[in-house]
Structures are given as structure tokens and as C-alpha cells.
Amino acid sequence: MLFGAIEAGGTKFVCAVGNEDGQVIERATFPTTTPDETMNRVFGFFDQYDIQAMGIGSFGPIDVNPQSQTYGYIKNTPKPSWSNFDFVGAVKSKYNIPVGWTTDVNAAALSEATKGAGAGLNSVLYLTVGTGIGGGAIVNGQFLEGYGHPEMGHIMMQPHPNDAFRGACPFHGNCLEGMAAGPTIEARLNKKGHEVEAGHEVWDFMAFYLAQALYTYTVVLRPDIIILGGGVMKSGHFLPKVKAQLAERIAGYVEIPPIDRYIQLPALGDDTGVTGGLLLAIKEYRKAG
């Protein structure tokens, strides 16, 4: 039996077909252009398979409230042609199959909680640190959401005393995303992250903000594990800085697992997103059956 998964990102769409164990069998990647053009390519890929359900993890903000008129839509985004796109409706009208729908980070949290670094744990938080910052959490097998989905990248930051940068978020200035997402490196230094040496103070600033956020998530949610994905985390020297600053900030106030177990990179690597989509599709298929 085959299932489909879409990891819908602001720059690319990753599509995958997998089996009932959530194993990826085939995958394809397309650039995110207009909804029409992108979805035509997506459908061109899935048309080759007989899939029983689809799971979508999408960039946001999205409407995840089943009571809402616009459930399944992408809401107002900086990518204008995608604002108010009825994503779930488009997939359902094409294939008439059950469709699971959540945020890209919730999908990643689901796969890591099921088959990855958080397997067997009750409370798993996944945070991506890349072009933007977003978080998703699974608590006792359920997504943590309510009226909408969490916006963990937009908690406000206490500034680092030596950091003159005011923040890049158009809504909040110095929220976590505004201070520590990948593009803030270029906004500060006019260089890309991979061009900035490991000893540069900008990494200490970013680790300071990330550790501040992880401290907040820790005291609010008390998760078993926090998994850090996204392009910025691929700079190998950065994770140890974040762990050290977090340990210092917690300073024994609350108990956490040993830091190397508590803060981890995704175990499923680049398959984290689509694997979450497949698991979501399987869930939805069982619910419908």
C-alpha cells in the first residue's frame, strides 16, 4: 500500500511516496514558484502512483483549525501568490483521498517522535533554525495546537549586551527569528553563514538567543527532548555553543536529561519532513477507514 507526503517549503517542495511503515520509496523536489506551476509538478509526480492518502507538512502560517471555514488553507504569507491558497482542497479535488494537514515543523516532530531521535518519548519538541525559525511539538502522540498552531520562532528576546543588531522580523524586530534565523547573519555582516568563521562573535550572539528560547520552551513544556533542525544547525561548531549556553542558563533550576541527550540533531536527516508527511497520511487513512 502506498502513501504520499508533501513537505511544502518556501523555497522548495519535497514530495515522497512511501509504504505503510512510513519508509520513503521515491522522492522528488521542485522549486516553490506559483501555486499553479508548483502543484502541476507535484501532481505530475503523484500521478505515477496509486496512493491511498496524503500527508502535508506546510510552511505557514496555515489554518489547522478543523472548525474554521478556511481549514487547509495557507494564510497570509510573505509569498503573495500563496496567500489564501486552499492546499488541502486542491489535493482532495485531484485525488479524492484522505489528507492529513499540519505545519512543516509538526510533521518533522511527528517523524522524529515516531522513528527518530525522540522515538519512545512522550514529549518531543522540534525546532527548525533556517531561513526562518519555527517549532512543533508532540505531546502524548498529539500535536500541540489549539485555535491555531504554535509560532515558537516569534517569542521576544532579551538582547545580548554586546549585540547592536536590532532584529529583522518585520512584525516584532527582536523576536527569536528576528535575531537568530539564518538571514540575520547576512543582515549583520553582509556575508553568508558558511563564510563566517567559527570563532566570530555572531555565533555567540545566535547561541545566546537560541539558548534563551530553549530555556523558555523547557520551563513552559518540560519536554523529554528538543531536536534542532534547519540549515543553520548544519554548521557543526554551532550546536556545542547552544548546549553550553543552555546548560548555563538552566543552572540547575529545573532538571533536564543529560544535555547531549536533551538537545539533538534530527536522526532522520533530510528525510525528517517527508517521513512525517507519510506518517500523517497513514494516520489519516486509518482514521478514515
Ligand code: ZN
Ligand atoms: Zn517575529
